[in-house]
Amino acid sequence: MNRALTFIWLFLITLTTASWLLAERHVLPSLLLGLAAVKFTLVAGWFMELRRTHRFWQVALGGLLMIIITGVVWLA
Amino acid sequence: MKNQRHDDMSTACQDRSDSWEPPGGLLIWLLVMLEVVTFGAGILAFVWQERGNAAEYEQGRLLLNQNLAFANTLVLLTGGWFMACGLGALRKGEKLCARSWTIAALLTGVLFLALKLIEYRQKAAHGIQFGEDTFFTLYYLLTGFHFVHVLVAVVLLGVLARSVRLGHSHAGDHQNFEAGAVFWHMCDLIWLLLYPVIYLL
Numbered sequence A: 001m002n003r004a005l006t007f008i009w010l011f012l013i014t015l016t017t018a019s020w021l022l023a024e025r026h027v028l029p030s031l032l033l034g035l036a037a038v039k040f041t042l043v044a045g046w047f048m049e050l051r052r053t054h055r056f057w058q059v060a061l062g063g064l065l066m067i068i069i070t071g072v073v074w075l076a
Numbered sequence B: 001m002k003n004q005r006h007d008d009m010s011t012a013c014q015d016r017s018d019s020w021e022p023p024g025g026l027l028i029w030l031l032v033m034l035e036v037v038t039f040g041a042g043i044l045a046f047v048w049q050e051r052g053n054a055a056e057y058e059q060g061r062l063l064l065n066q067n068l069a070f071a072n073t074l075v076l077l078t079g080g081w082f083m084a085c086g087l088g089a090l091r092k093g094e095k096l097c098a099r100s101w102t103i104a105a106l107l108t109g110v111l112f113l114a115l116k117l118i119e120y121r122q123k124a125a126h127g128i129q130f131g132e133d134t135f136f137t138l139y140y141l142l143t144g145f146h147f148v149h150v151l152v153a154v155v156l157l158g159v160l161a162r163s164v165r166l167g168h169s170h171a172g173d174h175q176n177f178e179a180g181a182v183f184w185h186m187c188d189l190i191w192l193l194l195y196p197v198i199y200l201l
Helices: A003-024 A029-047 A055-075 B002-011 B026-050 B054-063 B066-091 B095-125 B134-166 B175-200
Strands: none
Touching: A003 A029, A003 B066, A003 B175, A029 A055, A029 B066, A029 B175, A055 B026, B026 B054, B026 B134, B026 B175, B054 B134, B066 B095, B066 B134, B066 B175, B095 B134, B095 B175, B134 B175
């Protein structure tokens, strides 16, 4: 078992629990979306190994994430 | 400690920052980009519609089961971790271990689908169907489309587990396994965007 992957998984679980608890307190939507963006980046970087690929793929997926999150924050 | 560090290094994927070819190959990553664009457009449409149907959205969100969605997020993230560990095991040549991780990931996929079906049944019991209103039409479209992706991923994981058992995937050649893992993680990525927008905002 890879310790780094286990640490990332535990961090993802912690962030998910935090967003669930924060949502009950009706925090700003941008905070919840920010947490989602962090989780998205961690899954793509560590589980999908994007951090070790060509920068093109990192920029492409990161750019799409930014467009979606910015669009949701702007529309919400 | 030293051995553990060595194990961690050996399970890490090779550095491909100089190559255009990502893990799993170009095609699967083009599919990932296409899926993120498609779901992204759906998510933006979902949020856009809230502007003219604020009361309907507020009412709709109250009828959603946030606890099940939270549990499903934990299940998918755990499945992603299992699959990443499975790929690491395969790269080390531990086929039995890789197969076990893959089956564990498959079971999390089945659990996700089961929880989602429970959620759909709860909606049906309240008389809420597809086409009920804008909120629930988009809710069923987005979560239903994602449900189909997880279903396909579960079948793929079954094929991968079988191919490891038969020796088709091994330490020297694991691109098919990587491609299947990328598809599985893509389901995580999409859910991580759907979950806050549909259930939490």
